[in-house]
Amino acid sequence: MDNVDIEEVRKRLEEAHSVAVLTGAGVSAESGVPTFRGEGGLWRNYRAEELATPQAFARDPSLVWEWYNMRRETLATIKPNPAHTALAMLEGRVEDFTLITQNVDGLHEMGGSRNVIELHGSIWRVRCTGCSAVTENHDIPIAIPPSCGECGALLRPHIVWFGEALPGDAITAAYGALERCDVLRVIGTSGVVQPAASMASVAKGAGAYVVEVNIELTPNTTVVDKTIAGKAAEVLPLIVGQNL
Ligand code: OAD
DSSP, X not given: OOHHHHHHHHHHHHHOSEEEEEEOGGGGGGGTOOOSSSTTOHHHHSOHHHXXXXXXXXXXXXXXXXXXHHHHHHHHTOOOOHHHHHHHHHHTTOSEEEEEEOOOSOHHHHTTOOSEEETTEXXXXXXXXXXXXXEEOXXXXXXXXXXXXXXXXXXXXXXXXXXXXXXXXXXHHHHHHHHHOSEEEEESOOSOSXXXXXXXXXXXXXXOEEEEEESSOOGGGGTSSEEEESOHHHHHHHHHTTTO
């Protein structure tokens, strides 16, 4: 981690009227939430196509719910880390701030962030496969198979699975923020899942200064203005600081 880089990013943030942030699983890593790819990643031990597709749910909803129950159990004891709180602090200082996250763990809201777009949904919400009603549900474990209180049909996680479209309102709000931001920070994402993978390019193309924070190089590294190598929970508090 280079202090000159940290200073430059701090200065850019100080001058910015509009800031957008895109986060991925790496921002929650220091809280103890497993990432998807890389060492210890969920997709190293589980097959995504058996658990995170509409076809998998149609084939065996109980198996899919068991997997989400396991993840709910892991998340139940987990707390936001200094990366989440630094982003919440930054939001309080910037006129126009949007946090776009691919994470479904709810840790940004728990850490105090307010304007959060959950691109991939939330593990703490369920959706009825019959009447489409979306409700909060924090049961651990959720009773399998869960049924809708309104119409009795099967409930599914309110999560975007592989092969499914992202919610239109979330996409519209995210692209609006990317196109008007002065600074975009891309934190802890491997940059391989669309459409989030293209968001650095969208903001860069619209004139933003784009900064990546990651422990490794990613496809975004060649697009951004600056990559700060390091753990989000260590780098973000340094960038946001106490005296901005
Ligand atoms: P990945 O697991 O693909 O990538 C995590 C990224 O975080 C990697 O680039 C790591 O190098 C980086 N990383 C790990 N620890 C870090 C730390 N302490 N500080 C900073 N960076 C760190 O996760 P995502 O990019 O979020 O979709 O994955 C995108 C989507 O793929 C997920 O939302 C999920 C998955 O399939 C759904 O479930 C719909």
